[in-house]
Amino acid sequence: MQKERVQYTSPLDALIAVAKRLSLYENQQNMKSEDFFDRYSKGQLSDEAVF
Numbered sequence: 001m002q003k004e005r006v007q008y009t010s011p012l013d014a015l016i017a018v019a020k021r022l023s024l025y026e027n028q029q030n031m032k033s034e035d036f037f038d039r040y041s042k043g044q045l046s047d048e049a050v051f
Contacts, residue, residue: 008014026032031039039045 006017008017022033029036036045
């Protein structure tokens with residue numbers, strides 16, 4: 001699968017886009033980023049591509 005490159009007109013637009021994608025991912029995984037990082041750092045999650 002080829003990655004799509006997006007150029008934003010401002011850093012704020014880029015930040016908003018990242019925040020939206022992160023929010024969607026957190027909802028899909030039913031896990032906040034802080035929880036994921038903590039569990040992954042402790043080796044409680046696998047290295048699957050989903051994560």
